[in-house]
Amino acid sequence: MTSVLLIIAILIPTFGGLAALRIPFKSSKSLHIYIETVALITTAVVLLLAIISKGSWVTLMTFAPGFKFVLGFDGLGKLYAVLVALMWPIVLLYSFSYMEHDNRQRSFFGFYILTYGATLGVCFSGSPLTLFVFFEMLSISTLPLVAHYQNHESLFSARKYAAYLFGGAALGFAAVVMVSLNGATGEFKLGGDLVSAIGPGWKVFYLLAFLGFGIKAAIFPFHAWLPAASCAPTPVTALLHAVAVVNTGVFAVIRITYYSFGTDVIKGSWVQVFCLVLSSFTLVYTSIIAVKERHVKRRLAYSTVSNLSYMLFGILLLTPEGMIAGTTHLVFHSITKITLFMCIGSFMEHTGKAYMSDINGVGKYMPHTFICYTISALSLVGIPLLCCFVSKWRLIMAGIEEASTAAYIGIGALILSAFLCAIYSLSVSIRAFFPSVGTDNYEGLEESNEGGWRMLIPIHAFTACQIILGLFPTPILIAISKIAEGLI
Numbered sequence: 001m002t003s004v005l006l007i008i009a010i011l012i013p014t015f016g017g018l019a020a021l022r023i024p025f026k027s028s029k030s031l032h033i034y035i036e037t038v039a040l041i042t043t044a045v046v047l048l049l050a051i052i053s054k055g056s057w058v059t060l061m062t063f064a065p066g067f068k069f070v071l072g073f074d075g076l077g078k079l080y081a082v083l084v085a086l087m088w089p090i091v092l093l094y095s096f097s098y099m100e101h102d103n104r105q106r107s108f109f110g111f112y113i114l115t116y117g118a119t120l121g122v123c124f125s126g127s128p129l130t131l132f133v134f135f136e137m138l139s140i141s142t143l144p145l146v147a148h149y150q151n152h153e154s155l156f157s158a159r160k161y162a163a164y165l166f167g168g169a170a171l172g173f174a175a176v177v178m179v180s181l182n183g184a185t186g187e188f189k190l191g192g193d194l195v196s197a198i199g200p201g202w203k204v205f206y207l208l209a210f211l212g213f214g215i216k217a218a219i220f221p222f223h224a225w226l227p228a229a230s231c232a233p234t235p236v237t238a239l240l241h242a243v244a245v246v247n248t249g250v251f252a253v254i255r256i257t258y259y260s261f262g263t264d265v266i267k268g269s270w271v272q273v274f275c276l277v278l279s280s281f282t283l284v285y286t287s288i289i290a291v292k293e294r295h296v297k298r299r300l301a302y303s304t305v306s307n308l309s310y311m312l313f314g315i316l317l318l319t320p321e322g323m324i325a326g327t328t329h330l331v332f333h334s335i336t337k338i339t340l341f342m343c344i345g346s347f348m349e350h351t352g353k354a355y356m357s358d359i360n361g362v363g364k365y366m367p368h369t370f371i372c373y374t375i376s377a378l379s380l381v382g383i384p385l386l387c388c389f390v391s392k393w394r395l396i397m398a399g400i401e402e403a404s405t406a407a408y409i410g411i412g413a414l415i416l417s418a419f420l421c422a423i424y425s426l427s428v429s430i431r432a433f434f435p436s437v438g439t440d441n442y443e444g445l446e447e448s449n450e451g452g453w454r455m456l457i458p459i460h461a462f463t464a465c466q467i468i469l470g471l472f473p474t475p476i477l478i479a480i481s482k483i484a485e486g487l488i
Contacts, residue, residue: 002049003058006071006124009045010117013038017114017141020106028105032096035109039089042116046085050078055488057126057187066180069133070126070187075483076259076327080251081123083331084244087338088116090458094342095235097454098349108148108233115141119244122251127187128176128260131252135172135213139165142245145236146229157228164215164225172212172252175205179260188255190486192262202261203271209256210275216249217312218305220282227293227301234345237297242304242337250311250330254323263318276316276406280413283309287420294356296344299424300337303380306417307333313410314395320484321398327480329391332469336379336388339462340425343373346451346459353441356431361440363432368450370432372463377425379466382418387469390477392418 016038025031050073057072073081095112099105118141121134139162147158180186183193194202215222226246230237257266266272283306290302307329314326346369347362348354363370379386382393396414399407435441450456469476482488 002053002056002073003060003071005045005049005052006058006073009042009049010121010124012042012045012117013113013120014117016042017110017112017117020110020113023106025106028100031105031109035113036089036092036096038113039092039116042120043085043089046081046120049073050082053078059126059187063129066183066186067129068127068186069130071124071130072126073124074126074188075479075486075488076251076254077123077125078488079327079331079479079483080247081120083334084116084119084123087239087243087334090461091235091239091338091342093454094238094345094458095233097452098235098345099233102233104148107144111141111144112235115145115240115244119248122248125188125255128179128183128256129186131255132169132173132176135216135248135252136166136169138245138248139169139216142236142240145240146232148233148236149231153231157225157231160228161225164222168212168215168222170212171208171215175209175212175256178205179209179256183260188259190259192258192265193260194262194265202265203269206256206261206266207271207274209261210253210271213249213252213256214312217246217253217308218249218282219278219309219312220285223282223286223305226305227298230295230297230301234297234341234348237301238338238341238345241301242341243334246304246308247330247334250308250315250326253312254315254327257315257318258323267318272316272318273406276313276410279309279312279316280406280410282306283313283417284413284420287417287424290424291420293424295354296356296359296428297341297348297354299356299428300340300344303340303421303424304337306421307337307380310392310395310414310417313414314398317398317402317407319398319402320481321394321401323484324477324480325391325394325398327483328394328473328477329388331476331480332387332391332466333380335462335465335469336376339372339376339459339466340380342455342459342462343369343376346455350449350451356428357439358441359428359431360435361432361442363429365442365445365448366450367448368456369459370429372459373432374426374429375463376466377429379470380425381422385467385470387466387473389470390473
């Protein structure tokens with residue numbers, strides 16, 4: 001029963017998206033109803049799986065010893081799949097309003113829902129080979145979304161996107177082959193699956209895996225594709241480049257580190273130190289760039305790069321506390337950053353402007369949007385009683401517990417990055433509500449010009465989630481702790 005539902009959950013959005021590319025819808029309303037229905041049915045199947053699945057793996061096909069196509073729904077996959085499944089239909093509602101006047105909606109929503117299937121495939125992957133296949137399907141299905149506007153900037157960004165992600169796939173594939181050849185079962189297993197890992201060669205292959213899958217997580221120096229891809233429609237940058245695509249890179253690193261190589265192989269080695277220092281450098285370096293960036297959506301994109309390395313830092317501590325902290329930040333940052341992108345997307349859609357100077361005074365013109373933005377920015381900085389405070393605090397505590405030089409470097413980087421985050425995120429709110437004298441671009445425009453209900457409901461819903469999870473994070477933390485212990 002479980003294996004059938006796993007396949008159905010992947011096939012519904014996959015074939016639903018392909019059908020949307022071919023069906024001649026009579027109106028955009030009928031297209032929207034169709035797409036939302038496909039998404040809701042898929043989400044219902046995922047939630048049903050989350051209830052009935054016992055976490056076992058199902059081998060669908062064996063190509064050669066160690067090379068198996070395996071699906072399953074263990075604790076880690078369940079957490080990520082439920083996060084994606086709950087977000088997708090809500091963000092679609094926002095997308096319908098944002099793309100209302102676009103003349104290529106069928107193509108956009110076809111690939112948008114197709115990507116839902118590829119993302120779930122990553123969540124359900126039970127072996128390195130399966131993970132790699134769906135990882136590449138996700139890259140392919142999102143490429144047309146980055147190139148959606150078909151102008152010079154979009155096409156150039158799409159080429160850069162393809163070059164980085166498919167180049168990274170080559171690095172990751174080398175590690176997948178070696179792990180599959182030397183695994184005990186060819187499946188993911190908490191603690192690792194390698195029969196033996198003797199000699200320095202394994203450290204090199206782990207580095208290839210980290211860099212290859214980490215390209216989707218925008219690790220330096222392979223981060224440039226993500227800010228460039230922000231030229232895509234905001235629903236793409238909100239869900240795919242703040243949640244699905246980039247978090248898939250982090251998810252893959254967790255799988256390869258904890259469920260394939262195993263922490264015993266990597267811990268205390270030069271490759272752990274190298275990856276920790278690289279992550280620490282990335283989170284500070286891209287925070288500095290975010291402060292300097294004047295285009296608001298690209299500023300948020302650089303912020304995403306920085307926060308992805310927060311997650312990688314926790315994961316690379318190779319301790320249960322580090323895994324819990326990194327995974328918690330994956331969940332909480334997703335909710336926070338998707339809200340920030342939707343707020344800025346609403347601003348850009350309704351004003352036609354995109355730069356920091358354009359924001360001066362817009363707060364009184366779009367009060368709901370920028371109040372939600374401000375709450376989300378405070379969460380991102382790590383202000384107590386909001387969700388990202390919980391995850392950032394646990395990251396620092398995990399680093400202190402590890403007590404290594406690389407961990408202390410990372411803690412310093414986290415603190416410096418939080419200070420820079422306050423500058424690049426809250427300066428938007430200050431400009432919106434307290435513009436300098438003579439710089440108010442919206443003086444005299446007292447009437448609210450918020451986005452419609454389809455934009456405001458998702459924005460308010462995700463803002464409320466940040467507050468609720470900040471006040472009551474215990475259930476999420478308990479679930480993630482059980483995942484780290486292999487109990488679910």
